[in-house]
Amino acid sequence: MVPDSTTDRLLPALVEIVGSDNVLRPAPAQYLTDETGRGLRGDASAVVLPGTADQAAAVVARCYDAGAAITPRGGGSGVAGGAVPAGGVVVACDRLDRIRNFDPLLWRIHAEAGVTTARLHRTARESGLMFPPDPGAAEQSQIGGNLATNAGGPHAFRYGVTRRWVTGVEAVIAPGRLITVGGATRKDTAGYDLAGLLVGSEGTLGLITAAWLRLVPAPEAVHLVAACYPTSADACAAIERVLGSGAEASALELLDEPAARLGGGGFPGGPLAGCLLLAEADGSTVEAAARRDALLDALATGALSVAQPDDPAAVWRWRDGVSSRLSAVRGGKLSEDIAVPLDRLSEALAEVPRIGERHGLTGLSFGHAGDGNLHATFLLDPADDGERAAADAARDELFALAIELGGTISGEHGLGLVKSGRLQDQWGPAALDAHAAIKRALDPRGLFNPGKKLPTR
Numbered sequence: 001m002v003p004d005s006t007t008d009r010l011l012p013a014l015v016e017i018v019g020s021d022n023v024l025r026p027a028p029a030q031y032l033t034d035e036t037g038r039g040l041r042g043d044a045s046a047v048v049l050p051g052t053a054d055q056a057a058a059v060v061a062r063c064y065d066a067g068a069a070i071t072p073r074g075g076g077s078g079v080a081g082g083a084v085p086a087g088g089v090v091v092a093c094d095r096l097d098r099i100r101n102f103d104p105l106l107w108r109i110h111a112e113a114g115v116t117t118a119r120l121h122r123t124a125r126e127s128g129l130m131f132p133p134d135p136g137a138a139e140q141s142q143i144g145g146n147l148a149t150n151a152g153g154p155h156a157f158r159y160g161v162t163r164r165w166v167t168g169v170e171a172v173i174a175p176g177r178l179i180t181v182g183g184a185t186r187k188d189t190a191g192y193d194l195a196g197l198l199v200g201s202e203g204t205l206g207l208i209t210a211a212w213l214r215l216v217p218a219p220e221a222v223h224l225v226a227a228c229y230p231t232s233a234d235a236c237a238a239i240e241r242v243l244g245s246g247a248e249a250s251a252l253e254l255l256d257e258p259a260a261r262l263g264g265g266g267f268p269g270g271p272l273a274g275c276l277l278l279a280e281a282d283g284s285t286v287e288a289a290a291r292r293d294a295l296l297d298a299l300a301t302g303a304l305s306v307a308q309p310d311d312p313a314a315v316w317r318w319r320d321g322v323s324s325r326l327s328a329v330r331g332g333k334l335s336e337d338i339a340v341p342l343d344r345l346s347e348a349l350a351e352v353p354r355i356g357e358r359h360g361l362t363g364l365s366f367g368h369a370g371d372g373n374l375h376a377t378f379l380l381d382p383a384d385d386g387e388r389a390a391a392d393a394a395r396d397e398l399f400a401l402a403i404e405l406g407g408t409i410s411g412e413h414g415l416g417l418v419k420s421g422r423l424q425d426q427w428g429p430a431a432l433d434a435h436a437a438i439k440r441a442l443d444p445r446g447l448f449n450p451g452k453k454l455p456t457r
């Protein structure tokens with residue numbers, strides 16, 4: 001990375017490309033952090049806001065030529081520090097916010113990177129369609145950020161994560177070239193899957209400027225079933241029964257006992273006891289009712305209670321608030337999005353509180369249990385250095401556990417800054433070499449989001 005004085009000399013050229021109103025200097029504080037918490041704050045000489053893909057390409061070209069780091073930024077809702085800059089220039093996509101084309105009858109949309117997730121959802125809904133990936137913080141997160149993290153969410157259980165919905169990507173790659181891979185076509189096996197490679201690359205291979213996305217008809221009806229179980233092992237047995245029975249759930253979310261007790265206040269479906277499993281059924285009116293009935297059957301065994309909240313949307317709003325309610329218990333938390341194979345989920349859930357106990361912390365889990373994806377969490381007082389250090393040590397054990405169970409240290413948030421370099425705990429040397437070779441091929445000077453996902457060379 002080059003010294004800031006060099007980046008500073010770049011600024012007149014950047015102003016020439018995007019106009020002085022769109023080069024923010026000094027970099028406003030909100031562009032130097034994201035939703036990770038933990039006091040993470042980066043630094044950058046400036047924030048640049050291109051208004052078109054061509055401007056974005058010109059900005060990257062000038063930065064690349066000068067050797068300045070480029071941090072692509074979406075809505076800053078990431079929780080792995082991926083958008084926290086390490087010097088250089090933040091390229092924010094806020095102004096790349098046009099829907100270039102929407103063909104409801106063909107179930108597809110072509111949107112720029114800065115369109116928010118919520119706006120895309122609303123646009124699709126107004127025409128009876130749905131864009132299924134539904135990470136929380138939808139009013140804040142952007143389509144570019146969703147692609148860059150390959151975001152999931154509750155409905156990934158039935159509908160899959162973001163990658164499944166992308167048919168094409170427009171991006172700026174080194175040293176400032178605008179490429180298009182894929183497009184409106186629903187199938188394309190002509191080249192290597194570069195679009196797939198950019199999805200999930202966390203801004204380390206290029207700046208995504210637009211995407212072609214598939215949509216599906218929105219379900220006519222949605223039903224929720226809320227089942228409480230004495231233990232998380234009972235809830236895991238219920239999840240396995242749902243899958244084994246062929247009952248098609250669109251989402252299977254879980255709060256273990258401490259998460260339900262400490263973060264479950266105000267549940268719209270009535271009082272909670274033990275561990276909560278939320279199962280959603282969707283489809284046409286007839287299909288959704290049949291799926292709900294199948295879920296009710298599969299969930300009944302061993303349950304303390306089984307209820308059908310009558311306002312699923314209210315339950316999902318409540319679910320969105322679980323994370324912040326848990327943060328409020330002690331003022332802070334350290335949460336990591338491990339994922340494990342479903343048949344090991346029960347072991348993971350049982351072990352998180354034990355890890356917490358070993359470090360003097362409350363450990364709990366909530367998350368997208370149908371995908372084996374947990375937000376394993378340690379509650380802490382952020383002002384207490386000892387507790388922060390204990391949580392860091394607990395986190396090391398948590399990652400070791402995920403790997404030992406055949407899982408991953410990140411099911412949906414990415415490695416970002418906070419897990420940078422930890423891929424080596426999970427992959428063997430040959431796979432890591434291939435990973436590094438891709439980075440070198442697409443970003444030979446290592447200027448795209450340095451220090452994220454991969455350690456800085």
Ligand SMILES: Cc1cc2nc3c(=O)[nH]c(=O)nc-3n(C[C@H](O)[C@H](O)[C@H](O)COP(=O)(O)OP(=O)(O)OC[C@H]3O[C@@H](n4cnc5c(N)ncnc54)[C@H](O)[C@@H]3O)c2cc1C
Binds near residue numbers: 079
């Ligand atoms: C309350 C809450 C709930 C959440 N729930 C979920 C959930 O259920 N599932 C889930 O998957 N995530 C969830 N998240 C995490 C986050 O919302 C998602 O990862 C989201 O997709 C990030 O989008 P963003 O635009 O905010 O990206 P940012 O935070 O701005 O950036 C994230 C990463 O993407 C890169 N990036 C951003 N835009 C671009 C671009 N245009 N080109 C290249 N790289 C880019 C950045 O460099 C960074 O590495 C949640 C976050 C919060 C705060």
